[in-house]
Amino acid sequence: MTMAVQGNPLDQCPDGENWFGMQGFGTGQRAVPGDASVGRFPTRTVAIGPMAIGGGRPRLLQSMVNVSPGEKDRFLRAVDRLLAVDCRLIRLALANRRDLSNFLSLLRFLPRDGVAYVADLHFGSELALAALDVCEKVRINPGNFGIFRTRPWREYDNASFAKERELVAGQARTFFQKAAKMNRAVRIGCNGGSIAGRMRWRHGDSALLASMEEMVAWAREVGMENLVISLKASDCRRTVEWNRMAVRRMAEFGWDYPLHLGVTEAGCGVAGLVRGAIGIGTLVSAGMGDTLRLSLAEAPEREVEFCRTLLAFLDRYPFPPVEFGKKSVAIVDGCADLCIDPCASDRDMALLGIVHRILSAPQLRTVAIGRGRCEEWRREVVEWTLQCCGWGNFRTEIIACPTCGRTTYDVAAAADAVRVRLGNLPNVRIAVMGCVVNGVGEMGDADYGYIGCGKGRVNLYRKGICLLRSVPEKNAIDVLEEWIYSDGKVCGRL
Numbered sequence: 001m002t003m004a005v006q007g008n009p010l011d012q013c014p015d016g017e018n019w020f021g022m023q024g025f026g027t028g029q030r031a032v033p034g035d036a037s038v039g040r041f042p043t044r045t046v047a048i049g050p051m052a053i054g055g056g057r058p059r060l061l062q063s064m065v066n067v068s069p070g071e072k073d074r075f076l077r078a079v080d081r082l083l084a085v086d087c088r089l090i091r092l093a094l095a096n097r098r099d100l101s102n103f104l105s106l107l108r109f110l111p112r113d114g115v116a117y118v119a120d121l122h123f124g125s126e127l128a129l130a131a132l133d134v135c136e137k138v139r140i141n142p143g144n145f146g147i148f149r150t151r152p153w154r155e156y157d158n159a160s161f162a163k164e165r166e167l168v169a170g171q172a173r174t175f176f177q178k179a180a181k182m183n184r185a186v187r188i189g190c191n192g193g194s195i196a197g198r199m200r201w202r203h204g205d206s207a208l209l210a211s212m213e214e215m216v217a218w219a220r221e222v223g224m225e226n227l228v229i230s231l232k233a234s235d236c237r238r239t240v241e242w243n244r245m246a247v248r249r250m251a252e253f254g255w256d257y258p259l260h261l262g263v264t265e266a267g268c269g270v271a272g273l274v275r276g277a278i279g280i281g282t283l284v285s286a287g288m289g290d291t292l293r294l295s296l297a298e299a300p301e302r303e304v305e306f307c308r309t310l311l312a313f314l315d316r317y318p319f320p321p322v323e324f325g326k327k328s329v330a331i332v333d334g335c336a337d338l339c340i341d342p343c344a345s346d347r348d349m350a351l352l353g354i355v356h357r358i359l360s361a362p363q364l365r366t367v368a369i370g371r372g373r374c375e376e377w378r379r380e381v382v383e384w385t386l387q388c389c390g391w392g393n394f395r396t397e398i399i400a401c402p403t404c405g406r407t408t409y410d411v412a413a414a415a416d417a418v419r420v421r422l423g424n425l426p427n428v429r430i431a432v433m434g435c436v437v438n439g440v441g442e443m444g445d446a447d448y449g450y451i452g453c454g455k456g457r458v459n460l461y462r463k464g465i466c467l468l469r470s471v472p473e474k475n476a477i478d479v480l481e482e483w484i485y486s487d488g489k490v491c492g493r494l
Contacts, residue, residue: 265433398432448483
C-alpha cells in the first residue's frame with residue numbers, strides 16, 4: 001500500500017493543482033540542536049560593510065561572480081545579474097594582486113549601497129592582508145592559508161608538523177590582527193577538498209573540524225571576533241555531520257559565530273539541486289545557518305533563486321533529520337510504500353516536495369514512479385534523493401565546482417558532457433573541477449578526475465593520481481571512458 005501522509009488542502013498553486021503533485025504532504029521533525037524546543041542556534045551579529053548577519057536576522061543568500069575582475073565588462077554584467085535577483089552578499093575570486101588591483105579599479109562602477117563584496121582567497125597571506133584594505137569581508141581557507149603547497153599527509157612527522165604550524169600561525173595572527181583593527185569580517189571557510197596535509201596526519205577524520213578550531217583560536221588570541229564559520233563538502237552526509245559537530249563544539253567552547261551553510265562542488269541539474277536541498281535544508285530545519293550558498297556549476301543567479309525557494313519551502317515544511325546510509329530503498333513498479341505522482345509545473349517546488357516526502361517516510365523501503373507527466377524527471381529526483389542519503393546507488397556521482405574567476409574553461413559544459421556520456425554508471429565517481437584550489441583534494445574521493453589546467457586543456461586523474469596532463473578537452477571524455485571500461489567498472493559499451 002502507499003504510505004498515507006497528512007497534507008494541507010490550502011497548498012494549491014494558482015491553477016488549482018497541488019504544488020507537489022501529491023495528495024498528502026508530511027511536516028517532518030526538527031533535529032537537535034535547533035529542534036522545536038530549542039529554536040534557532042543563537043549567534044552573534046557580524047557586520048559586513050552595510051550588511052549584517054547572525055543575531056537572529058533573516059538568513060542572507062550569497063553567490064560568487066564567475067569571471068575575473070580583469071574582464072571589466074563581463075564582471076560588471078555578472079554583478080548586475082546577481083543584484084537583479086536581490087543577492088547583496090557578492091563574492092569574487094582573487095587569484096593574485098592583479099585581480100585585486102583590477103577589482104579596486106572597478107569599485108567606482110559598482111553599487112555600494114546595501115551591497116557587500118567578499119574576497120575569496122587561497123594560497124597567500126600577503127594577498128589576504130591586501131584584500132582587507134579593499135573588501136568588507138575576506139574568506140580564507142585554513143587548508144591552504146599561508147603556504148602554497150603542503151606535503152602529502154603521510155610524509156609528516158612531529159617536527160615537520162610543528163614547523164609548518166608555526167609558519168601558518170604567525171601569518172594567521174598577523175592577518176587577524178589587521179582584520180580586527182579595520183573592523184572587517186572574516187569567514188573561516190573549511191573545505192573537505194582542501195584539508196592541510198599536516199591536519200590530516202595529526203587529526204585523521206576530525207581534521208576539518210580541528211582546522212576550524214585552530215584558526216578560530218588564533219583569531220581570538222589577537223582579539224578578532226568578527227568571524228563567520230563554514231564547513232563544506234561535496235556530499236550531503238559529510239556536510240551535515242561536520243556542521244552538527246561544529247555546532248556542538250562551539251556550544252562547548254561558548255562560541256557563537258554565525259554559520260555559513262553550503263554544499264560545495266554540488267554539480268549541476270537535478271543532482272546539484274538535490275544535494276543542496278538535503279545538505280542545506282536538513283541543517284536549516286535544525287535551526288542552523290545565518291547565510292547560505294549552494295555551489296552549482298550553473299549561472300550564479302540560479303544559486304540564489306533556488307536557495308530562496310528552499311528557504312520559503314522550509315519555513316512551512318522543515319526537513320526531518322536524515323540517517324544517512326541506514327537503509328536500502330528500491331524503486332519498483334506497481335505497489336510500493338510511496339508513489340511519486342505527476343508534479344506541478346513549478347519544478348523547484350516539486351523537487352523539494354519529492355525530497356521532503358522521501359525524507360519524511362521513516363519506514364520507507366520501496367518507491368514507485370507514477371506514470372504521466374515529467375515521469376523521467378521525477379525518477380531522476382527520486383534516484384538522486386536516495387543516492388544522496390546513501391539509501392541506493394543509481395547514477396554516476398559527478399561532482400563539479402561552480403565557476404569563478406580562477407576557472408579557465410567552461411566547467412558547466414564539461415560536467416554536462418560527462419553526464420550525458422557517462423551518467424548512468426552506479427558506483428563510479430567523477431570530479432569535474434575548474435582549478436587546483438579544491439580540485440586536487442576532491443580527487444581523493446573520486447575514481448576519476450577532470451581538472452582544468454589552461455584554456456581548452458585538462459589534467460586527468462585516476463584514483464587521485466594525475467596520469468595525463470594538458471589533454472585537449474575534445475579528447476578528455478574519450479580517455480575517461482576508456483579508463484572506466486578498462487578498470488572493469490562496467491561491462492560492455494553504453
